[in-house]
Amino acid sequence: MTLAALGGVISERSGVVNIALEGMMLMSAFTGYVVAFQTHNLWLGVLAGVITGLVIATLHAALSISLLVDQIVSGFVINILALGITGVFFKGFLQESSVAGPGVLPTWHIPLLSKIPVLGPILFVHQPITYAMLLAIVLVQFLVFYTVWGLRTRAVGEHPLAADTVGINVYRVRYLAVMLSGGLAGLGGAYFSLQQIGQFLPNMTGGRGFIALAAMIFGKWKPLGAFYACLLFAGAEALSGRIQISGVHIPFQFLGMLPYLLTIIVVAGAMGRAVAPAADGKPYRKA
Template sequence: MAVDTAPAPALVDERAPARHLRAGIVYAVLGLLVILAAVALLGDRTTTVAFDKTLTDASWDAPTRTVVLILGVIATAAGAWMIAGLPQRWYKIAGAAAVAAVVLALLFWAYSQEGTVFRAESILAGALFLSMPYIFGALSGVVCERSGVINIGIEGQFLMGAFTGVLVANITGNIYAGLAGAMIAGSLSTMLLALLATRFQVNQVVVGVILNLLALGFTSFMYDQLKKADGLNDAFSVPVISWGPLADIPVIGPVLFQQKLFVYVGLVMVAVVWFLLYRTRWGLRTRAVGEHPAAADSMGVNVNRLRYWNVVAAGLLAGFGGAWFTLGNSLAFNKNMTAGLGFVALAVMIVGRWNPLGVLAGALIFGFTTQIARDLSAAGSSVPGEFLQMLPYAVTLVVVAGLIGRAKAPAADGVPYNPGDK
């Protein structure tokens, strides 16, 4: 019997050329709009870029129209290159160049108004810090959904972590005890989700929504009680960690080497979760129960037990992220202070395609958008404040609408499993 030794054909995404064509058209149109706007509206404006933390006297005045025109040409050229059918390996580079050019053009335009200065170091450092709740919440979602359990309750876990962190810090007088309390509170919140999802096989989306409402009601009630007692809701602050001479490096120093503990824990956890998911036996089993639990069961993996403990462990991350809202920002607890960022963290998880490294990239996008909105609002920008407050959520819709159609969740995500099922 003859054996066919020819290599198997490579898997090709037949929809890729059409998708690239559509994206190229969008980028080219955006670039042309940027060029037309620069010619018609910008005039003789200048944009000031300053380095305010390490080089206090260093600033650069750039002609806004010229810079925006150049960036518009770059975006248009990248879009035209994609329309012309560039090789597959260059698609992401061209797309990233087009998006970066359009974003930079908008920033130069926004900061060309009188009284506004693009303080590069402060904005980048603030963007990294503001990305932390998205990182912790999205990593919690990654661990849960890679295990096959949908975690809609991140918002509630944030609230429990924020409240408990402040309460424990006030009772003990130790901020690190408060951080530990926040993690435990987040884990206890997910424990109920894990129990209902694995043992009682309740609809996981419904359970997540109910847990969010339960956390909101509980923390609001407890906040009203704490107002009647002194010394139980005072603000605590995590100190800034400075890395000595490294903190004095222009741009990089303030961004990476002069931040609060949350930033370093967040970056380390991205690396740790990625390593555990893709380089360890636990990660292999976790991904197996999220994709094909029956196959994992046939290899001796206790599917529901692994799901249960993974969800409980994921709550530690969400609880720590909740402490960011209070202990990380030197704030006392207030009602609903998480402001829906738990749901944005779910969007970050989807944008990151359930991969910790993708989560980091998505979180930085949302953190940067939030920081720009805050900075422009504080500088007295002519852009309405309501629009600036809406900006991070608008970016959430745009990014998710652009990527969710191509993002594929784990196959068994949200599907209960009974031992012996096929």
């Protein structure tokens, strides 16, 4: 989820709204699983997930940047397309097969570090995609805020005409940002099928892409912020699970609403105004 949210940050920083995160994750979860299933190699599956994310993101980029389709419409199209295609192929290929799946990615104990009391098991005993996520947070934060590429991307997201005037290729920057976003979302999708349960189920992402979108906004379009928001939302989810089991009389559905309600409050400007990149959502047409 954090991975998708990070993807969202990059894409929106360049001025392309990405509500297609959900579809990208679902497609990647699917292809990742299929490839892992066929090749008996989980790593190839993860790779396939990332590549799928890239491909779908390229479609989103082509539609919204080159063909000037409304970015929301384009994202929406990708979401239903992903739902449809995974549904059809799932029924065609996977549903009848009763063969055991390829399993899940192994848990890595980082030598020495995992032996640290308390902190060790929390931070250093995870499956690979979790480490990739931690790495990605740092990397994306660095890339977006401390590199020339990041500066250019942000410039394109704030004022594409100005960026164009100083010689930045707006289209190229946006394409790259959307594709990176797809790659990250793809990795996030592979998490669901290959790390979490080792299986693909129709619509298994179940709206997580939208929570990621929410997290990105709640984190004010910043990689670290998005991560904190994901932690908060995941915490709420875990808590609602606990409450359901413990039988405390708070309807668990109310906790489930939390991410969405918080996001609404944030976009409405309470709790410190969340400012989106100025040109977010606007197509750019070179004169």
